[in-house]
Amino acid sequence: MNISHEKLDNSLGKTLLNISSKLENILVGIGKLGAWLSLPLIAIIIFDIISRKFFVLGSTKLQEMEWHLHAALFLLALGYAYLKNSHVRIEVIREGFSTKLKAILEVIGVVLFILPYTGLIIWFGIDFVSRSYGMNEVSSALTGLSHRWVIKSFVPMGMAFLWLAGISVLLRNISYLIGLKNNNKALMDTSQSMAPELANATEILIKDVQVEENK
């Protein structure tokens, strides 16, 4: 998203939003790139079926490749999904909250839940990967894939993207709250337009389906 700088007129808010949107662009790009993995995944499974039926190849390598791609696909999308507000929330009570309260809760949630939780998994995940690298781990199957550390490193990596997504969401919500405090409507509106988590959940669903239908 492009931010028109002139109207915002709050240097701190502007900086936060800038960082937030730069992060978002990168993470969404990574997630969208990873999303394409579903196509090679389909291709590999189909190839596996055909080759097994007709040429009797050892397909352990292919099957391992299948879950490799599956893991990479969703791990790369974890942060992307948070930025797009695709992670399920229990809306029963939240629906009635004011936008201000939603923003405050989002800030608390990121600080208390996402950052420490993903941080810990990144910390031990790096350990997990380096053990695998250190012992040159290969598949437990005789004919499986080697270099297990490569795919294992997607665990801390995906979590790191989620951590960064948490920072991006944190910043855009803080900037909304700054705008609210300083009565700066432009800043509030820009922040809110960047933050699907501050919109009404059902409205997003409708918009989503309708946009697709119009295409």
Place this chain on the structure above:
Amino acid sequence: MTIDFVTLLPIFMFLTLAVLLFSGFPVAFVLGGVGLGFGFLGIAFDVFSFIEFFNIVSRIWGGVCENLILVAVPMFIFMGTMLERSGVANDLLYCLQVLLRKVPGGLALSVTIMGTIMAATTGIIGASVVMMTLLALPVMLDRDYDPSLATGTIAASGTLGILIPPSIMLVIMADLLSISVGTLFLAAVIPGFLLAFIYTVYIYLRTKFNPKLAPPLPDDMGPKTRTELWKMIFKSFIPPIFLIMCVLGSIFAGIATPTEAAAVGALGSILLALFNKRLTKTVIKSVTERSALTCAMIFGIFIGATAFSYVFRSLGGDDLIHHFVESMGLGSWGILFFMMGMVFLLGFFFDWVEITLIVLPLFAPILATLDFGTHLDPTMVIPWVAVLIAVNLQTSFLTPPFGFALFYLKGVAPSSIKIQTIYKGIIPFVILQLVGLILIIVFPELVLWLPTKLLD
């Protein structure tokens, strides 16, 4: 067993989770965060150690990543999203309407059949109810359908998807309960179609005796000539049905694993879109991105639930539940009904993703000990209970005043539709659901006949 703060820690953990989930912060992260927090509490009370957090990473790796069965999930999601985004679902509904235009309640029947066929494609309940509502409700209201009947039909058919194979929920349930996906799919076939059948009979009879509820569609609707009609049937009715049949058939015949069948389904959905000349770059891009988001959502909760339940277990949560259930002295039937009651209550607030991933692992060890004597084959208890839970969950999603499918429906319906109208429309369906549920409890053969027959 002594009761003190430390032994009760898992209970506080669960309560904390329940309360914090209602803050509306994403479930996946609340799960992880609460797991982490209670891990640290456990460290403070010397019942957990920091290095144990490493095991969570291994569990995530072994349970969620290095798991060939779960690869079926992204593939089914892809297939469903592609069928929806490429307009196949839309065409199918229109075709059904044309075919059923002379039958009483034809449009409502079309929606039910469409819900049954497109069940395959259901990800989460919220999204599928919204899709069905946007697709079908305006047409039904245009034709002067009774709003209660219209909304009831849509909510019931839109949620049927979690039950009718190939459903993603059944794949995940099978994985968590360590039974084969094929068995669970087969077990769910008859109950799923039984419910769809009860719905159609209800709609048919109700509209036959009270035609005002569902005015017939115009006779001249759809293609003018017989050839054109057949062309439409071949174009929009047969292909999706054929596709779903292929996917299920290859699993049931033992030709393909669920993962392979799902990939064939995904490829088939691409070919269908191509065949309908709707496979543009925009569609492909939107389908891959949408499926990646849905996958991230499901597996995000999977990862969070892994972290949560690891800590919960380390703190002695499993034993605590076991003791608790034992001390109630309920017997197998009592435990079953207790569990069903809990799942039903949880279904008021949570989608199946949360319930299966959080609650099912807690119940799994108890499930293995249940014994219903001669009521059913002891080896088939788990598939039977899994199907019961699935039907129960669907009923719960529909039950007023909370049933959250109803809220999604209300959210996207025109504002002229009052929530009372929806309640009034759904109550008959809830009763039908309960009838179905009781039938399955009393006659376990409904669930077990197909898997026993085909797998022996």
